[in-house]
Amino acid sequence: MPTKTIDRRDFIKTTAAAGLALGAGSRDAGARASNELRVALIGAGNQGLVLVESCQKIPNIRITALCDIWAEYQQKYVSNRLSTYGHTHNTYIDYEEMLDNEKDRLDAVIVATPDFWHAAHAIACLKAGLHVYCEKEMATNPEDARRIVRAARESGKLLQVGHQRRSNPRYLFCYQKLLREAMLLGRITTANGQWNRSRQDLRTMPARYAMSPETLEKYGYRSMQQFLNWRWYRGLGGGPIVDLGSHQIDIFNWFVGARPSSIVASGGTDYYNRETHEWYDNVMALFEYPTPGGTVRAFYQTLTTNNFGGYYEVFLGDQGSLEISESGARAKVYRDIANAPDWGSWVKQGLLLAPEEEPEPQPQAQLDVRESVAPPSYALPIQLLKPYHQPHLENFFDAIRGKAKLTCPGEVGFETAVTVLKVNEAVEANRPVLFKPQDFEL
Amino acid sequence: MAAQFEIRCTHPDAKYARQAADYAFRVADQLEQKLSRFIENSDISRINHLSAGEHAIVSYETMQCLRLARFMHAETGGAFDVATGKGLESLDLVPGEFLVCAHANGVHLDMGAIGKGYAVDRMAEVLEDWEVEQALISAGYSSVLSLEPPSGSEDWPLTISMPGKGANATLANVAGRQRALGASGIRKPDHILDPRTGKPVRLRQAAWVSAPRRVLADIGRPAEVGSSPAAVADALSTAFMIVPPVEIKKYCCRHPGLEAWILQPHLIHFVNR
Structure with a gap:
């Protein structure tokens, strides 16, 4: 994107001189920073977009795969937004195809689909060896929710459930x-x-x-x-x-x-x-x-x-x-x-x-009487x-890096x-x- | 921000039109979450909390709006300033990285005088995408964008009036069709500051700017943030609260189709048709 405000190289120079560490420095497709995490999103609806906007603000997170069945509208919209943010990614309609192609290159998946799909999506991702951030409600019935937790335990992977207030400071x-x-x-x-x-x-x-x-x-x-x-x-x-x-x-x-x-x-x-x-x-x-x-x-x-x-x-x-x-x-x-x-x-x-402060009375008075x-x-x-969801996502990503305990496992x-x-x-x-x-x- | 948004539209299917409007209002709400300084975790609040040497990553829309604001600052010789003299110059924008970097403490942005118009422009895009094209969109009555008029009408009839004097004090009629109309004034006392002196504007009571969408879009084009005619009208009307009349006249001459009115206390009308 062209800019009239500042030259990119000048910016790096000035900030380097000021000793400022920039998280968002490198997003080119080939290089991978040591603590970078590669993440897929399943479900590009309103909530998926909210989570993308939060991820954009977290250093060293790259969304490299996007899956949504509504290819002509919301998949396209969120895909454009990811490209704008410099996240090179592949798009999919089918989550199983996405996992087949991408699982070896991914660390984690964010599941933001309608509730009745959570169990299928979360369990498939866990079985593929990926950490999962699953939006709430975990499922439309307790049995499906139970199956997701069991799958997480069996896989040894992390499962964060999207009750984001649990990470709100x-x-x-x-x-x-x-x-x-x-x-x-x-x-x-x-x-x-x-x-x-x-x-x-x-x-x-x-x-x-x-x-x-x-x-x-x-x-x-x-x-x-x-x-x-x-x-x-x-x-x-x-x-x-x-x-x-x-x-x-x-x-x-x-x-x-x-x-x-x-x-x-x-x-x-x-x-x-x-x-x-x-x-x-x-x-x-x-x-x-x-x-x-x-x-x-x-x-x-x-x-x-x-x-x-x-x-x-x-x-x-x-x-x-x-x-x-x-x-x-x-x-x-x-x-x-x-x-x-x-x-x-x-x-x-x-x-x-x-x-x-409650008003101090005048020296000669017991009370200063006023509006209640x-x-x-x-x-x-x-x-x-x-943004509201950013701390919860950060907690999830920090837990993957072994630096935090999940706030909503x-x-x-x-x-x-x-x-x-x-x-x-x-x-x-x-x-x-x-x-x-x-x-x-x- | 914190304005009341309103859509008037005509469409053969009222229910569909209402749903289109709902969608547009949701877009405005989402922008409010990013641009309002009254919301503690908005992009703008986060920028306002930056100390020298710190940076914030902002969303696409916030960066677009900031770039347009900075361009309008230069375009109006500093008369339009979302920081009212408190720090716009000390911010570096890195659009490709969506970074806003502060080089000084105490930056204080208020996007009210451009964000409402920016939201109105995005709402217009929604309505046009939904093919609800006969519509009039308003943010707090001060940022207004007319699309096509209702069937059988030439335009959406709009007026500008003497502030606080009711319907009898019409100063001018404006034919709203593919046109933005922005207004600024000091009915809320001392809320417009001259960014060059830091003092409240008191001499001029109100200013209005109106032009076809394409004229305003052309003015904003060098900012390279897409078409935002209502945002440009919004910013110009704020700038014209303090720009000397001779400069407003010159500006209108340079942009055929642009009209402006200022009230100080008599109405002065600028136009180059």
């Missing part, structure tokens, strides 16, 4: 520092969370981009409409509770530090057409967690007709509350004035940012300055899948559903 900080070390909330009794979205039409595309009926059928879709909206269909996806709720119910499991013992849930397709929205368009679920400190109850809601409140998780203890969201605008800790000790020492230690002052809220001293992703998939079962049953110990067994 803000979530890690809250879990490790605030909840475990400082025990800032006291005894956690309750959690709640939600992801509400506005009403949306079904997705469609201009007819000229449609895949042939033969291709659609071969890969398990009745129509282009079903392919584009697979998340709503039974057997293909799991509906909003799985697409959205899974990320946050995963945080319930993680922060509470337990597996749930039961679920009560209600939901239905109450707004959209049940022919096209087979999964529930709204779900409310109540989980019970037995923990050594006592029972924790957690409420979760997902709506697809109104986005009020957006998405967040809240943890409530007898000394304070933590509000957190993947979106950085929403991360605060609230102290329970009546029951919590002073948190000044945590501020001094840098665990919390100081709340807005909100109870103290403490912001967190931590920011995420990377298959076993963890499996527990979350079991928890979340049970919600749909509980809605269907319309009564409390208990988890059996064997549900979580691999």
Whole structure:
């Protein structure tokens, strides 16, 4: 690409003089840096593109193969984007052909296909001796999720499941520092969370981009409409509770530090057409967690007709509350004035940012009376300055290099899948559903 | 950024048109995630956190937008500046590597005055790809791009008005057809800074720039980032909040088809047809 801004050689010269190490220096096809990893992507949809955009920002990662059945549209789009980013790659429609041709040149595969394909794709890649980053939900049923974990164990390869909040520095900080070390909330009794979205039409595309009926059928879709909206269909996806709720119910499991013992849930397709929205368009679920400190109850809601409140998780203890969201605008800790000790020492230690100062009264007065002052809220001293999925991919790549431990290995992703998939079962049953110990067994 | 995007369009299949618009809005949302300084992990926020000697790898769209912004900075003699005097010169862009390197601390970019137009241009590409060609796209009413008019109409009727005076204060009518119209003003006080002095613009109340898409695309062509007429109109309207009238006149003379209006306090209209 021509540039009017700076000559490439001049740039290398100036930065070398400044002692700046550049990660993105060499991307030509032949050379391979010692710590470079070669990665394939299966599934070039919206999520695949998000992961490509994150990989682009990680040094020494090269995407060298791309597989997607929709050759005329999304495969082409993501392929162009990879070329723009200097990732020389081969493209495939069929994943088995890709693995046959590419497996000896690859280190890892990112699986970002619709949920019902995850097991076939992830297991084939693991059997081919490749590490796998598998998007959530691991599968549309616990048995497939279990098979993926077993395949990972048998292969000895790494399996990272795409619950990216597990690598988000803000979530890690809250879990490790605030909840475990400082025990800032006291005894956690309750959690709640939600992801509400506005009403949306079904997705469609201009007819000229449609895949042939033969291709659609071969890969398990009745129509282009079903392919584009697979998340709503039974057997293909799991509906909003799985697409959205899974990320946050995963945080319930993680922060509470337990597996749930039961679920009560209600939901239905109450707004959209049940022919096209087979999964529930709204779900409310109540989980019970037995923990050594006592029972924790957690409420979760997902709506697809109104986005009020957006998405967040809240943890409530007898000394304070933590509000957190993947979106950085929403991360605060609230102290329970009546029951919590002073948190000044945590501020001094840098665990919390100081709340807005309460006004000192004038010397002659007991109080300076004014507009009501909100109870103290403490912001967190931590920011995420990377795209949301970048830290999770970095954790996966660092683990391949032996420099890190996976933050969401298959076993963890499996527990979350079991928890979340049970919600749909509980809605269907319309009564409390208990988890059996064997549900979580691999 | 943080603007409200709007699409008006006509199409025989209203449901299809709505889905096309949804797709275009998703594209705008994705750009917002990259270009907004209000989002903590956007490309622009990451650049704004760079210290001297550090670099950031940015996405394709961010690099395109930065290159266009830098070109419009030069094109307007520094009057358009996404850094308002705070650091654009201290950034090196390496387009092929998508690298942005800082040579000084304290860079502060705000893509608001070009990013909205850039998003509108990308939304237009979506609608045209979907063959929804009778459309009018707006970002916060300040970056507007008209495509083909509704059947039976000559154009999308647009007006520019006295700020804050309602519908009775029309200053000019603009026939929207394959044309971008960008507006800047100081109804939100002191939010436009003269990058050359760092002081807020107070003399001029508002500026508008309008031209056919191809005229604006030609102006931006040397930036080599593809066609972005609404982004160019957006940047020019911001620059024309501070460029002296004589310079605006010259600029319009050099670009037949380009029209500009400034309000200080009387309306001055520049055009070379």
